[in-house]
Amino acid sequence: MTSKFQGLKLQKINYPTEGEVIKRDEKGKINVNFPVIPYIEGDGIGPDITKAMQLVVDTAIKKCYGDSKKIHWWEVYAGEKSYNLFGEWIPEDTMEAIRYFKIAIKGPLTTPVGGGIRSLNVTFRQKLDLYACVRPVRHFSGVPSPLKEPNKVDMVVFRENTEDVYAGIEWEAESKEALKVIDFLEKEMGKSVRPDSGIGIKPISITGTKRLMRMALKYAIDNGKKSVTIVHKGNIMKFTEGAFRKWCYETALEEFRDFVITEEELFNEHRGEVPAGKIVIKDRIADAMFQQILLRPEEYHVLVTPNLNGDYLSDALAAAVGGLGLAPGANMNDEIAFFEATHGTAPKYAGLDKVNPGSMILSAVMMLQHLGWNEAAELTVKAMEETIKSGIVTYDLARQMEGSKEVSCSGFAKAICEKM
Template structure:
């Protein structure tokens, strides 16, 4: 039997008896040679994409391990197929299976219109507390791109996945609930001030917590250290939203300096140490003026605080990080959310790992993906403590469903992430290299074919077949 906790079937679909469940204990996954991995094929074009992708996955595993390893794929229901069979968009059994087997993969799902669950993706994330949305953005040679140097883009985005406006706390304009919230804020919290919420407003709540922020930044820093990345950038809108976005920034820096002190240096610390190395005779006041242009015009209290920052930095890490040692540390910096859109276009090589709040992460993930071929080949993962769901990042494109024309790259590369996650790196590299070779041969689906001179238009299934041949 797969595991003592697993059922014999979910949604009346029998569990494969020739596989085992992935286990998790003390922060570590234990992966058997024949793991049972649930899949949701997805709505619309998801059907075509999954059929192609699973052939690629199985071929890579067979090629890499010669039969010693195999994935026992197990279908669980969600979206339109689930609703037609169970009258539920997200059956309890599906959630239980993804929990029991811990690691799963899914295609694109429809968001039900006119009620029910607002977003099946959001529901899965919240139910399993998948607090990390991980989106690698990497260029594969030959992919059509709107920028001149797409090969410079190699960014992994860690997006907080459970709070911010995606907490789903909203009150519709004109309802008693909205009126109650507005009255409380206007008449109590803002009493006596000039700020007021218009009475005809809808209201949304944007919670940003210490818990949610710190665990997300912690995961991003651990990843950067493990993978030998050079920077982690905290992306926020703290210049405007000081107690939510700004707090995310502050809590992120706290994680870096309190939990990873020996391995990290903040950007301001690097300036202080760098200035002192360039001129060992600098006073703390002179150093402060260099890291804060215009400091002479600031309030005395602020001047004193910056001078204290310089002295504290030198005292606390001068011995461990000085004399150029800071250059070998992981650099933790921050950027305002709107500026990062420009930065990743004009200076992509300066950014390696981005850690960001939920809404900002949603925007920046898609914008970054546009530089390396778009959402058609943009993979993603939703990861929590002991659980992971890998997924396509694009929509269902129902008008193309069952036509065998859609690019399967997003699900295929999500499979690469999955194989890397469970430690099957040989299979992951086989898939990546065969995809790159297939694209280099200009044998691509219509979305790329129309942008590539001399390309051959392939069906979804044909692209997968060529990838398998190229292994």
């Protein structure tokens, strides 16, 4: 089939027939009115929440822009649906589509625990070099929370996505590879490791660290954030996480000196008063940071973390404001933005039109903001908050909210649209 999209080469899936490629102006700003957005509906509850998200997004765009803007949704494949269709968990066509169109969104994907296929999410991140997992976390009025003042939580986590123990460099206990590494460590490096150990490697690089910090600082500057906090376990892992801290500071002070001030400078030279226009660079040990997000959340705005710390912290932050049902996320590099629901597939609810589509909807809000369609993004958030305030919620929130009205996944989406 001949495609109007020059350079897009597909083997197994149909080409899109309408829409435009994402374009940027000379300043790097996206300028498009009818973008093709590849989407993966996901496994388990994925189809339900994807349909709900598309309804809300399409309604917001129509309300804000009439016929002058429109998303052309184009389905691509990964996970169980892909395996059933093509015998592959992620066809190369899907990777090609995301590289070509630069923006995509997906539902949750299945990954067996303890064996079988490797995490599909990790595969996407590494093959596309989506080096930053970006997770904004804030409270929505009316959502039950374990905190007394959840409204104080308003943070964005920038988690390194391609390195650390998630790099997938590991060998099973007593395998010939593990034994070979253990033998090398003992004979060549003088390190003793039990012979029945599984072995994993934890790479953290200057390149991976500095590009993440650079993205976080640009975000903080563009969005008027007051602080950027480096979260690490450098007191124990001095040459990996300790180096992460060091390289983050170097990036801030060498590349963004006009915009930043360190916490040490703040108190030693400015008596704790932040100079106008300055972003405070802080750092916190990871275990202490878990206390800080509960006890003093208002003091933190952007967090920059290695891979594993960021995974833990972003989920803990989501729990503080009501759970993963309302936690959006994106995996990004300097060109590609891949938005996703941050929770699992919940297979026992598959096809029941029951679960909360909030995470997927809010990830789409991030996508709208990335496109520069801020009016539609703001309308969606406002309508969603008003829906929750009015007590119209899915089962996960209804069981915690006295006097609420429980609705289905699609019913929640329709209620949001009615509030626009």
